[in-house]
Amino acid sequence: MSAQPESRKATDGYHRLTTHEVSGVLERIVQLDIPLRRKRPDGSYGYIPPKDFDYYLKNKEMTFYIDEDSYEKLMRNDPELSTSPVPHGEPQAETKPSFETDRIFQQELDRAEEMDITERIQSIMNHSFRINGMIEEGRRFDPGTIGTVSDIFTSTLCINKSTMMENLTQPIPQENMSRIITGSNALIDSLLKLMAKGRASFADLARLEHVQTGSITLNHMNRLLIRFIAFLFFYNSYFQRFSNDVKRFRAHFRDLFYQYYDRILKGSQQVNLEIVFKGGIAPVQERWRFIEYVMGGFMHDIGKLPDISYHDGTEGFDMKKARRHVFDSYNMLLETRELSLGVVSTGLLHHDYYGAPYGYRQLETFRKKFIDRREKSRDTSPLLHMISYNINDVGYGNTVAYFPNKIMEILDIYDALTDPDKKYRTRTYTPEEALMLMRKEYLDVPYPGIDPIIFYIFVDFLRASGVIADPAVAEELKTFGGAAPL
Numbered sequence: 017m018s019a020q021p022e023s024r025k026a027t028d029g030y031h032r033l034t035t036h037e038v039s040g041v042l043e044r045i046v047q048l049d050i051p052l053r054r055k056r057p058d059g060s061y062g063y064i065p066p067k068d069f070d071y072y073l074k075n076k077e078m079t080f081y082i083d084e085d086s087y088e089k090l091m092r093n094d095p096e097l098s099t100s101p102v103p104h105g106e107p108q109a110e111t112k113p114s115f116e117t118d119r120i121f122q123q124e125l126d127r128a129e130e131m132d133i134t135e136r137i138q139s140i141m142n143h144s145f146r147i148n149g150m151i152e153e154g155r156r157f158d159p160g161t162i163g164t165v166s167d168i169f170t171s172t173l174c175i176n177k178s179t180m181m182e183n184l185t186q187p188i189p190q191e192n193m194s195r196i197i198t199g200s201n202a203l204i205d206s207l208l209k210l211m212a213k214g215r216a217s218f219a220d221l222a223r224l225e226h227v228q229t230g231s232i233t234l235n236h237m238n239r240l241l242i243r244f245i246a247f248l249f250f251y252n253s254y255f256q257r258f259s260n261d262v263k264r265f266r267a268h269f270r271d272l273f274y275q276y277y278d279r280i281l282k283g284s285q286q287v288n289l290e291i292v293f294k295g296g297i298a299p300v301q302e303r304w305r306f307i308e309y310v311m312g313g314f315m316h317d318i319g320k321l322p323d324i325s326y327h328d329g330t331e332g333f334d335m336k337k338a339r340r341h342v343f344d345s346y347n348m349l350l351e352t353r354e355l356s357l358g359v360v361s362t363g364l365l366h367h368d369y370y371g372a373p374y375g376y377r378q379l380e381t382f383r384k385k386f387i388d389r390r391e392k393s394r395d396t397s398p399l400l401h402m403i404s405y406n407i408n409d410v411g412y413g414n415t416v417a418y419f420p421n422k423i424m425e426i427l428d429i430y431d432a433l434t435d436p437d438k439k440y441r442t443r444t445y446t447p448e449e450a451l452m453l454m455r456k457e458y459l460d461v462p463y464p465g466i467d468p469i470i471f472y473i474f475v476d477f478l479r480a481s482g483v484i485a486d487p488a489v490a491e492e493l494k495t496f497g498g499a500a501p502l
């Protein structure tokens with residue numbers, strides 16, 4: 017590595033490296049987890065996932081791009097690569113910090129912050145234009161499409177986040193805020209069309225390893241968005257294809273599910289399927305409602321910051337800081353004054369776990385929003401339901417949880433357990449192991465946190481997607497309290 021290019025850093029802030037140079041330091045790039053980028057034909061920079069390094073290095077003579085921070089880090093490890101002196105005064109840390117700033121997330125946010133509000137609105141409109149173009153082309157929801165979709169939603173999320181953060185200190189004119197939110201809603205509407213039209217099977221929708229943003233948090237948010245939609249499609253289809261099962265939910269409620277709800281309600285009332293689902297278990301038919309649920313799913317973690325480690329474990333992270341993200345999400349969403357309380361609630365309540373002691377216990381914070389209205393339209397029904405499709409029931413206090421939030425909890429835990437990029441864990445769980453663990457820790461405990469019926473449907477969803485290949489395992493997962501599955 018003695019050849020030194022004349023200029024490494026250009027006006028865009030990226031350092032350029034040739035294929036030969038990258039090959040020379042590849043081992044350290046992998047070791048230090050340095051994000052490597054390439055320039056796309058449209059001039060934007062695309063992240064190259066490590067699994068694709070081989071492909072790019074073997075087949076092409078090209079220019080790679082490395083951001084400033086990563087470049088400095090690489091330099092510290094290989095001064096020879098540098099055209100400028102190694103920075104001094106920087107501690108040459110021997111021990112790796114337990115968590116480093118999520119650089120890609122930070123960069124995406126910086127990029128959004130640099131735009132003025134008109135550019136942001138325009139950018140979201142361009143994204144819509146692109147997705148609508150894909151729909152017209154009749155694009156399949158294949159790995160390439162998933163990649164493009166996650167680029168688009170990464171940008172949209174960061175635009176929303178930076179706008180909402182600014183709005184907290186200096187209010188954004190309402191019409192602009194409205195355009196950002198309306199644009200984001202339209203984008204989700206388009207995504208639903210793209211996924212409904214371009215999907216061959218649930219198996220296609222499950223191929224989420226193709227979400228590769230280079231950021232743990234952004235990968236999580238993109239995967240949850242796609243999985244949430246796929247699950248809702250499945251949930252709706254469940255009422256046709258599995259209609260017998262839905263009927264049997266009622267018939268076998270006592271053997272299978274009763275024990276969990278009885279434990280949650282501490283035996284305070286008789287429970288049946290109609291008590292669990294206020295108004296009865298039903299598909300989500302209205303399109304506006306579907307979009308609203310998905311919007312909440314998309315925005316649920318918008319309060320997360322790039323420099324904090326988040327996970328559901330216990331060791332080596334600041335629980336208090338990590339828990340803050342639900343307040344931050346809630347505040348940011350609420351202060352837009354453009355989002356429904358349902359969407360706002362997802363930010364605050366997606367770690368509620370039916371009020372379990374290990375939950376974040378934010379239900380009262382949310383209900384305070386309803387105190388005035390509760391006087392007027394109080395539901396005098398003495399029954400407490402578990403789940404409602406309508407957020408007002410949760411606000412008024414006659415239902416414990418909001419339907420999409422109970423889905424979110426399950427998707428969230430499952431994603432955390434199966435995410436191969438989470439570095440705090442020594443290994444990643446297989447889908448089967450993750451589900452077993454979820455049952456053990458969130459259902460078969462004195463205070464069940466996730467919903468057993470939605471969990472049951474989720475197992476069927478992963479089975480239908482081919483994520484769980486062995487039908488016997490799926491059956492075992494659905495065997496509750498010794499009762500055979502339906």
Ligand SMILES: [Fe+2]
Pocket residue numbers: 316317341366367
């Ligand atoms: Fe969260």
Ligand SMILES: [Fe+2]
Pocket residue numbers: 236316317428
């Ligand atoms: Fe999350």
